[in-house]
Amino acid sequence: MRSRRILAAVIATAALAGLGLTGAATATAQPxxxxxxxxxxxxxxxxxxxxxxxxxxxxxxxxxxxxxxxx
Structure with missing residues (x-):
C-alpha cells in the first residue's frame, strides 16, 4: 500500500513538472x-x-x- 502511494506521488510530480516545462516553452515563444x-x-x-x-x-x-x- 505504501509503495502505491509513493509511486502515485512520483507520477504526479513528473506530470506536474512536464506541464510546467510545456508552459515555460509556450511562454517564451510569445512576443x-x-x-x-x-x-x-x-x-x-x-x-x-x-x-x-x-x-x-x-x-x-x-x-x-x-x-x-x-x-
Whole structure:
C-alpha cells in the first residue's frame, strides 16, 4: 500500500513538472506583452506606418511600433 502511494506521488510530480516545462516553452515563444518598455523615435514611428501622439501619453499609435514610447 505504501509503495502505491509513493509511486502515485512520483507520477504526479513528473506530470506536474512536464506541464510546467510545456508552459515555460509556450511562454517564451510569445512576443513581449508589454510594449511600454520599448522605445522608438517619432521618425521611426512614422516610417513604420504609425502616428506619434505627443500630447499626454507620448506614444506611437498604429503601425509597426504601435504602443511604443517615443523617446
Amino acid at each position: 513581449s506583452p508589454t510594449p511600454h518598455f520599448n522605445y522608438t523615435t517619432a521618425a521611426k514611428c512614422r516610417e513604420g506606418g504609425g502616428e506619434p501622439y505627443l500630447h499626454n501619453t507620448v506614444k506611437c499609435w498604429g503601425g509597426t511600433y504601435d504602443g511604443y514610447t517615443i523617446d
